[in-house]
Amino acid sequence: MTGTTEFSLIQKYFSYDFKxxxxxxxxxxxxxxxxxxSGKQLVMTVDTLVxxxxxxxxTSAEDIGYKSLAVNLSDLAAMGAEPAWATLAITLxxxxxxWLEKFSKSFQQTLHAHDVQLIGGDTTQGPLTITVQxxxxxxxxxxxxxxxxxxxxxxxxxxxxxxxxxxxxxxxxPDLPAPETRTVIIKKLNRPMPRVEFAQRxxxxxxxxxxxxxxxIADLGHILKASHCGARVYFDRLPVSPEFRECMVHxxxxxxxxxxxxxxxxxxxxxxTSEKNESALFSLAESMDLLLTCIGEIxxxxxxxxxxxxxxxxxxxxxxxxxFSHV
Amino acid sequence: MTGTTEFSLIQKYFSYDFKxxxxxxxxxxxxxxxxxxSGKQLVMTVDTLVxxxxxxxxTSAEDIGYKSLAVNLSDLAAMGAEPAWATLAITLxxxxxxWLEKFSKSFQQTLHAHDVQLIGGDTTQGPLTITVQxxxxxxxxxxxxxxxxxxxxxxxxxxxxxxxxxxxxxxxxPDLPAPETRTVIIKKLNRPMPRVEFAQRxxxxxxxxxxxxxxxIADLGHILKASHCGARVYFDRLPVSPEFRECMVHxxxxxxxxxxxxxxxxxxxxxxTSEKNESALFSLAESMDLLLTCIGEIxxxxxxxxxxxxxxxxxxxxxxxxxFSHV
Numbered sequence: 001m002t003g004t005t006e007f008s009l010i011q012k013y014f015s016y017d018f019k020x021x022x023x024x025x026x027x028x029x030x031x032x033x034x035x036x037x038s039g040k041q042l043v044m045t046v047d048t049l050v051x052x053x054x055x056x057x058x059t060s061a062e063d064i065g066y067k068s069l070a071v072n073l074s075d076l077a078a079m080g081a082e083p084a085w086a087t088l089a090i091t092l093x094x095x096x097x098x099w100l101e102k103f104s105k106s107f108q109q110t111l112h113a114h115d116v117q118l119i120g121g122d123t124t125q126g127p128l129t130i131t132v133q134x135x136x137x138x139x140x141x142x143x144x145x146x147x148x149x150x151x152x153x154x155x156x157x158x159x160x161x162x163x164x165x166x167x168x169x170x171x172x173x174p175d176l177p178a179p180e181t182r183t184v185i186i187k188k189l190n191r192p193m194p195r196v197e198f199a200q201r202x203x204x205x206x207x208x209x210x211x212x213x214x215x216x217i218a219d220l221g222h223i224l225k226a227s228h229c230g231a232r233v234y235f236d237r238l239p240v241s242p243e244f245r246e247c248m249v250h251x252x253x254x255x256x257x258x259x260x261x262x263x264x265x266x267x268x269x270x271x272x273t274s275e276k277n278e279s280a281l282f283s284l285a286e287s288m289d290l291l292l293t294c295i296g297e298i299x300x301x302x303x304x305x306x307x308x309x310x311x312x313x314x315x316x317x318x319x320x321x322x323x324f325s326h327v
Numbered sequence: 328m329t330g331t332t333e334f335s336l337i338q339k340y341f342s343y344d345f346k347x348x349x350x351x352x353x354x355x356x357x358x359x360x361x362x363x364x365s366g367k368q369l370v371m372t373v374d375t376l377v378x379x380x381x382x383x384x385x386t387s388a389e390d391i392g393y394k395s396l397a398v399n400l401s402d403l404a405a406m407g408a409e410p411a412w413a414t415l416a417i418t419l420x421x422x423x424x425x426w427l428e429k430f431s432k433s434f435q436q437t438l439h440a441h442d443v444q445l446i447g448g449d450t451t452q453g454p455l456t457i458t459v460q461x462x463x464x465x466x467x468x469x470x471x472x473x474x475x476x477x478x479x480x481x482x483x484x485x486x487x488x489x490x491x492x493x494x495x496x497x498x499x500x501p502d503l504p505a506p507e508t509r510t511v512i513i514k515k516l517n518r519p520m521p522r523v524e525f526a527q528r529x530x531x532x533x534x535x536x537x538x539x540x541x542x543x544i545a546d547l548g549h550i551l552k553a554s555h556c557g558a559r560v561y562f563d564r565l566p567v568s569p570e571f572r573e574c575m576v577h578x579x580x581x582x583x584x585x586x587x588x589x590x591x592x593x594x595x596x597x598x599x600t601s602e603k604n605e606s607a608l609f610s611l612a613e614s615m616d617l618l619l620t621c622i623g624e625i626x627x628x629x630x631x632x633x634x635x636x637x638x639x640x641x642x643x644x645x646x647x648x649x650x651f652s653h654v
Contacts, residue, residue, distance in 0.1 A: 024368060028553070029473050030405035030537060033465070034369040041351060042361040042369075044446060046414040046460065050453035078357035087373040089416070089458040119371060122458070126377035131416040131449075131458040133373065138360070146356050211357060226355070 009095070010121040013104040020084065020117045032119035034085060040137040043081035047071050051128035055190075056171055061099045063190040064130065065106030071213065072134040073114060074194035074267040078211040079143040080203025081136035083196060086111060087120040089131040114196055144199070148208035149227035149272040151300040156281055157293050158195050158269045160241040161216060162256065163188035165263025169254055177250060181243045188241075192267035198288055199269055205280045208272040215262035217316055220270060221304055227272075230301030235260075236309045239293045261306065261316065272298060336422070336450040340431040347411065347444040359446035361412060367464040370408035374398050378455035382517075383498060388426045390517040391457065392433030398540065399461040400441060400521035401594040405538040406470040407530025408463035410523060413438060414447040416458040441523055471526070475535035476554035476599040478627040483608055484620050485522050485596045487568040488543060489583065490515035492590025496581055497574075504577060508570045515568075519594035525615055526596055532607045535599040542589035544643055547597060548631055554599075557628030562588075563636045566620045588633065588643070599625060 010027055019026065025033035036042060049068050051057050059067075069086065076083050088107070092100075111118060116134070167189035170182060199209065208227070210219045216238070224231055238260050240248075248256050273281070278294065285292035296307075306314040337354055346353065352360035363369060376395050378384050386394075396413065403410050415434070419427075438445060443461070494516035497509060526536065535554070537546045543565070551558055565587050567575075575583050600608070605621065612619035623634075633641040 025470070025472065030402040031370045031372040031408065031463075031470075033406070033470050034371060036363040036369055038365060042363055043358045044361060044412070044414065044462075045358040046416050046447050046449050046458075048416040048418060048449045048451045048458070050418055050451050053452050075357040079360070081358065085371070087371065087460055089373050089375040089460075091375060091377055091456055120373050122373050122375045124375045124377050124456075125380050126456060127454045129418055129451075129453060129456050131373075131375070133414055133416075133460045135371075136358075143352070143358075143360050145352065 009100070009123040013100045014088065014118055014121055016108050016111065016118060018112055018117055020115070022084065023117050023119055026117065026119050027121060032085070034119065037137055039140060041140055041143065043076055043079050043136045043138050043143060044133065045072055045075035046131060046133040047075065048129060048131040059190065061102035062106040065103040066110050066191055068130040068132050069107060069110045070192050070194050070267065072132045073196050074192070074211040074213065076134055076136045077194050077196045077199035077269060078209050079138060079145070080199045080209065081138045081143065082200055083114050083116045083134055083136040085119045085135045086116050087133045088118060089122045089124075091124045091126040091129040093126070093128060138203070142203055144203050144206060144209035144271070146208065146210055146223050146226035149223050149229055149298045151229050151298050152274070153208070153272045153298040154275050154278065154294050155220070155231060155233065155296045155298065156271045156273070157239060157295050158198065158285070159193070159266065159291055160239045160244065161212075161266055161268070162244055162259035162263045163241055164192065164265035165259040166244060166247060166254070166256075177247055181246055184241070184243045185247070189265060192265065194267055195269040195290075198284065198290055201284055202271060202281060205277040206271045206273040210270050212266045212268045212270055213264055215264045216260070216270070217262050217304065223270070223272060224304055227298075230299050230303045230305070231296055232299055233296035233304065233306045235306050235314060237293060237295045239291060336427070337448040340427045341415065341445055341448055343435050343438065343445060345439055345444055347442070349411065350444050350446055353444065353446050354448060359412070361446065364464055366467060368467055368470065370403055370406050370463045370465050370470060371460065372399055372402035373458060373460040374402065375456060375458040383495075386517065388429035389433040392430040393437050393518055395457040395459050396434060396437045396461075397519050397521050397594065399459045400523050401519070401538040401540065403461055403463045404521050404523045404526035404596060405536050406465060406472070407526045407536065408465045408470065409527055410441050410443045410461055410463040412446045412462045413443050414460045415445060416449045416451075418451045418453040418456040420453070420455060465530070469530055471530050471534060471536035471598070473535065473537055473550050473553035476550050476556055476625045478556050478625050479601070480535070480599045480625040481602050481605065481621050482547070482558060482560065482623045482625065483598045483600070484566060484622050485525065485612070486520070486593065486618055487566045487571065488539070488593055488595070489571055489586035489590045490568055491519065491592035492542075492586040493571060493574060493581070504574055508573055511568070511570045512574070516592060519592065521594055522596040522617070525611065525617055528611055529598060529608060532604040532611075533598045533600040537597050539593045539595045539597055540591055542591045543587070543597070544589050544631065550597070550599060551631055554625075557626050557630045557632070558623055559626055560623035560631065560633045562633050562641060564620060564622045566618060
């Protein structure tokens with residue numbers, strides 16, 4: 001954490017009041033000093049958002065501030081972890097006080113909503129890029145992992161699929177669909193809801209999970225690869241929002257199936273666990289007013305098969321969003 | 328830690344063999360799982376290097392791989408911490424296997440030299456930017472800090488000043504000075520030596536330190552501000568290398584004084600401690616074959632004064648390298 005002016009920018013815009021008891025020294029020295037809780041494992045993740053790649057260049061500073069943290073919170077949720085400490089490395093084209101003010105306020109609100117303290121940062125000059133690292137805690141050996149799926153287990157999803165991918169397309173057609181529908185869908189892209197609280201509680205009943213950042217097919221594929229098994233997913237069961245359904249009825253020229261199966265950026269939680277835990281999962285989801293759907297099951301094949309409404313297997317071509325091949 | 332192709336890039340180029348015992352799960356899931364040592368504090372830092380800002384665009388992949396880790400190691404050294412875990416967020420203009428291969432190998436060698444394990448990463452597409460976060464350990468309450476200087480304490484420096492700043496200038500004049508001198512000086516820019524081992528051992532005798540990334544005046548200024556005191560530094564005592572001195576004699580048109588006082592990127596350690604610890608410091612430095620110099624003392628003024636050879640105070644204008652004001 002170096003640099004004179006950068007230091008001032010961090011001090012000026014990112015010195016938030018909120019202090020956690022386990023932070024002995026926050027922003028302002030060469031490093032932060034932290035007291036990890038005894039008996040817990042640390043859970044760490046890092047994600048970078050690049051303007052024009054991970055969000056449209058026109059995205060508001062507030063939405064970028066929110067989302068740069070949300071995608072990392074979602075990674076912690078995928079392990080069932082409790083978030084605690086964040087660092088922020090932000091590269092900016094210029095010192096733009098108005099932009100920084102808005103970004104910082106939104107970032108702060110998002111930190112605060114999850115009791116996370118910003119403990120370090122670096123601001124540098126260059127094309128807009130935001131890297132957030134997040135550290136959290138999980139009880140020893142209780143993290144949900146990608147490699148814990150077993151044949152016979154069921155596959156569950158929070159929320160709906162495809163809204164974020166549809167939103168990206170809608171940005172190109174300003175007048176469609178009706179304004180209220182449009183607002184709801186675009187919010188799903190800019191303000192995804194990481195399932196942090198639900199994940200910490202569901203981890204009691206579930207050893208295997210991933211968050212959906214690259215799309216269902218790609219992310220479920222990561223679980224299957226790590227767990228050395230296959231899966232059957234029933235297309236008709238895949239949950240979509242009323243707004244998404246409205247667009248399916250009224251808009252032409254969109255590949256809605258691809259959005260559902262392979263659209264990225266939904267940040268819902270995909271869990272794999274034994275059917276005997278199903279009622280516990282649904283009770284928990286209901287108590288948190290969260291949609292939960294069983295979409296299929298793990299099998300001992302080596303393939304991921306999606307079954308269409310007529311009982312046939314669908315061909316999977318798009319396997320998720322890939323930066324270096326699609327951009 | 329998301330993304331399908333990015334995941335593959337991390338898997339392909341950054342799956343190193345080296346495993347630490349305290350890493351329960353490394354690269355390959357949504358997060359890493361870590362077992363922190365009991366009774367220690369965690370020490371965390373993050374730094375971003377942007378091509379064309381923090382290193383010349385022509386810098387080799389190997390040098391970037393080394394330096395992106397070295398600047399963070401230097402921040403841990405400033406606290407006297409033992410490095411342990413790293414994450415790497417790298418933004419690349421394109422998937423360039425040759426560049427990645429070279430970067431990765433150099434990064435790996437540098438990790439290995441300090442027993443650090445890479446536990447997470449994210450690769451994204453965009454202008455070349457490298458963000459490294461490093462976590463280490465320090466005995467409870469034993470970290471060296473910026474706010475622990477006291478009037479009467481002496482100020483000590485490892486190594487020499489100004490070589491990195493001189494190297495940046497020499498890149499514009501390909502034929503000067505003699506090749507062997509040039510090589511030595513440019514190596515100080517591209518391969519700075521973070522004082523990691525020395526710092527861990529010197530922390531026993533010293534409560535206050537900073538690493539010199541922005542230049543002596545700016546970085547010592549951070550200590551003075553945090554500790555609410557002033558300092559007197561004697562210009563004639565400031566250590567420069569034989570190669571730097573050779574350039575002072577033979578090259579015209581360079582502001583050598585500015586390089587010594589305010590040149591950044593040297594990554595030497597600046598320590599403040601009571602004179603009663605001086606012999607312990609010099610013994611330790613000697614045992615590690617490291618140059619150590621006492622350059623001045625802390626006083627109860629509010630100013631940093633540099634005393635020239637004729638006993639007068641020098642005027643300080645350049646206060647260090649500032650990204651948003653100088654670039």
